[in-house]
Amino acid sequence: MLERGFFINNRYEILSRVGAGGMSDVYKAKDHKLNRNVAIKVLKNEFSKDKNFVSKFRVEAQSAASLIHPNIVNVYDVGEDAGLYYIVMELIEGITLKSYIDKKGKLSVKETISIAIQIANGIECAHNNQIVHRDIKPQNIMISREGKVKVTDFGIARAASANTINGSAMGSVHYISPEQAGGQYVDEKSDIYSLGITMFEMLTGRVPFDGESTVTIALKHIKSNVPSVREYLPNVPVSIEKIILKCTQNRADRRYPKISLLISDLKRALSEPNVDFVQLEQRVDNGSTVMITDDEINQLRSGSNKKVKDDNGKPDDDIDYLPPKVGNAVTIGSVVAGIVALIIVAAIVTSFVFSMVNSNKIKLQNTVTGSDVETTIDPKKTEVPNVVGMSEDEAEKTLHEKELGVKYEAYEYNDHYQSGYIIKQSVAKGKVIDKNETILLTVSKGAEKIEVPSGIKGSDLDTAISKLEDKDLKWELVYEYSSSEINRVISCYPIEQALVSKGDTIKLTVSRGQKTVENSNVGTIPNVEGKKLDKAQQLISNAGYSVGDTKEVYDEEIEKGIVIRQTIKSGYAPKGTTISLVVSKGSKDADKKYKGTYTFAKEDLMDEEGNPIKSGTVVVLLNGSSQGIDPEYSDVSKWPGDYTMTLTSDTKGKATIELLIDGKVVKTDKVKLK
Structure with missing residues (x-):
């Protein structure tokens, strides 16, 4: 047991013992580097001596450190000091x-x-x-x-x-x-x-x-x-x-x-x-699903299991339940009877559906126009829906509604779809296939896990950022007074070699130097975040500091030319210190145009009485904004046939297109812009 006042790694001071388990003791401690209370779990001696276990323990604990969720106790650090193996965690009062x-x-x-x-x-x-x-x-x-x-x-x-x-x-x-x-x-x-x-x-x-x-x-x-x-x-x-x-x-x-x-x-x-x-379900050998009976639910409620008798007719205490094969054999008569009944019902239903199909065409909804169109489809077949981009639950529900089976074929890393979402289906959407066929789905595992690079702690800021960007990781800076030289990385979170996803943000704690207010050469760095670049540079120079490199990055929320970050935060620092800036380039898609095409069929142009429209000025609106019309098609009387036009917009995805003739809406539809 560790005594009060004992220091681990010259950083964590033991305050009190708060618990114990089969593998470890738990202590409340003070992290003197970050000035906060933490919980430290220290492995017991018998486990610390097992090198194989310690190796697995460190890898798994580092993996756990990558889990950030409000219902999980955060892991801050994993380490070893003089034979003590420990985990530093969030302290829960x-x-x-x-x-x-x-x-x-x-x-x-x-x-x-x-x-x-x-x-x-x-x-x-x-x-x-x-x-x-x-x-x-x-x-x-x-x-x-x-x-x-x-x-x-x-x-x-x-x-x-x-x-x-x-x-x-x-x-x-x-x-x-x-x-x-x-x-x-x-x-x-x-x-x-x-x-x-x-x-x-x-x-x-x-x-x-x-x-x-x-x-x-x-x-x-x-x-x-x-x-x-x-x-x-x-x-x-x-x-x-x-x-x-x-x-x-x-x-x-x-x-x-x-x-x-x-x-x-x-x-x-x-x-x-x-x-x-x-x-509640149970499975039989052929893989089909049957519902548990009321008697079986009552048996579960009572927690009882009937004893199986031995060869002498006495209860065998070593057998508490019927093996699956025996259980299936016992119930085979009822299963066969049920199948026969289902076949009879299926025959009646099938006959009814066929008669309905012959007398009335089945109505399906056009997914583009939203209008009902009539078509005839074999009642034994169904149309495959698109489930790419859905969660596993949504995909299963959607496919089951279409009377299709589901099997998960593979789980793959994917940068575009978060974990648990469908990235591929074996049969294309819209294809008509037999009911009860199985659709194979490929599910995203999220972005591929990568290690936080080594050598971050103790390196200069530029080196640390370069290492993170080489791994496609983002970074966030927090500055603290320290005996380390200015712009030296004090720590990072998640810790080095922890598993994270591509694009995750690594928090770097960086030195702003010692707090020496008495030094006449010390001034106050101004806060220039949120200011225009030229104004920020002027404020830094006027305060006696040098303006370093200016790095431009895209930002979806901050407008172009505005300072996003400064390498040294506002506070005391020696005059003459170089301060670099990160400036917004604005949205990556700010100047991007999304395009699509749409074809207007001439036979669709009807007036309110159902008569063909033969003349009139044409206007096309996309989400309410006018689109350019080919002069050849500016009047309906000039149309030689169908009219296919190219559409452009600042926004991506679905849009509403309207065709107006002499100011009256004749055609409305949905289009997709990419």
Whole structure:
């Protein structure tokens, strides 16, 4: 245990011990460099001596440092000092969710859902960055004095599991998923299971499984289904009951496939707690989906599992459930009967649809004009929608509405689409294909992860900026008084070698030199940010400082010629110091024109009575602004046929085009400009 007043790395002063876990001790400390209080997690000796674990621990902790989210405890620094391995984190003034549950006994349904949504939001951020927590439990959830919920220990549990550390170090087995307890592959659905157990405990004040040893409890997770909260709270709303049941399904493929879907259901449960909208599913061998029966839901609610008898007709205590193949064999008669019934119903429906198609043409909406057009389409076929640019949830919903299946073919890095959004589909939009065909989707993993370059700390500012720009990283400056020479980088955040996305902003803390007010050669640097370049240069010169390089960059919000940043902020500094400026070049698209084409069909030109318009002055408006007309087409009487014109605009995307003849609108449509 570290004593009060002990310094780590000549920077962090230990103030008090605030907690302990299986792998580490947690201390409140003061960061003397940035003058703020922080939390420091120090690895226990038995783990510090394991070089393999320490290596994984540092990599995972640095990955966790790249997670920036209001529901995640921020990681500021990772390091080692004289054999002490530590993580510096945001200090949360509050208590753990575990302590909060112990204090209150049970939480209300509304409070449980609210806390669960915040936890899930934090987990979603990690999952979007391909980080699985692996140790979600109330002990790893902090609640601040303001009521903000934050998840901690991201990356640490992953390092532990990667190093096959035993169960005592991995935290409480009460929240472990079946696949993790069984040493199988662990993915995002494992975190969903653990969150479901946490919600169970919030509502009931107890965990669903307990026992005399960790092995006993782990086996219960592997072999048994979590009982319903209704066993302990008979009046709990059906929505939250089913949400927890779906999260804690013994088989991972029956849980929520993504935490975003869980968040959606939790939000709906806040406004519609008594609506039975959560779908519980089970899979049979052929891959089709059938709904769980009322009897099966009641079995889940009771938490009971029928015992299988041995060869002597006695209950076998070592068998707690029917294997999937046995279960499928037992129910095959009912499945076949159901299929026969479905075939009969399908035949009747198909006959009805065909008769409707023959007697009435199906109406489809033209996606360009918005008007209804009549067409005939085989009822066994459907038109493929465009799902590129949609989230996974939106894409699935859109394709399912068209009676099409979905399969995720690949996940790829993409600079244009954020993580979780569709970047490619296997069948082009508008193509008519058979219903129930599967569309293969490629999903964005977001911008490719890159390392913050080494050698930033301690380098001069120009060198640091050059290294960041070589990696396509942005930078932001904060100046502080320091014993280091002016424009020397004191620190950076995220730290060196942390994983970030291309285009992320790295915060550089830079020295402005020592604060020597008594020195007669010291003056005050003026604040010139937001001023025009010539005025800024004049103010700097008049104050006794030199104007250095002027760098121009595009900026979507700041107009051209305005100073965005100065290399040394306003404050005391030796006179004669060189101050460089960053100036806006304005918007990159300020002078860009977007173009498109549109064809007016001559046969569409009709007056209010439906008669062809044969003469009249032509005007074309795009979003209300007039477009130039070819002299040959300035009067309808001159039109030899259809008229295709080129359109230009300052704005990108969809626009409204109008054709006016003698001041009356004859044609209105939508066009896309690129």
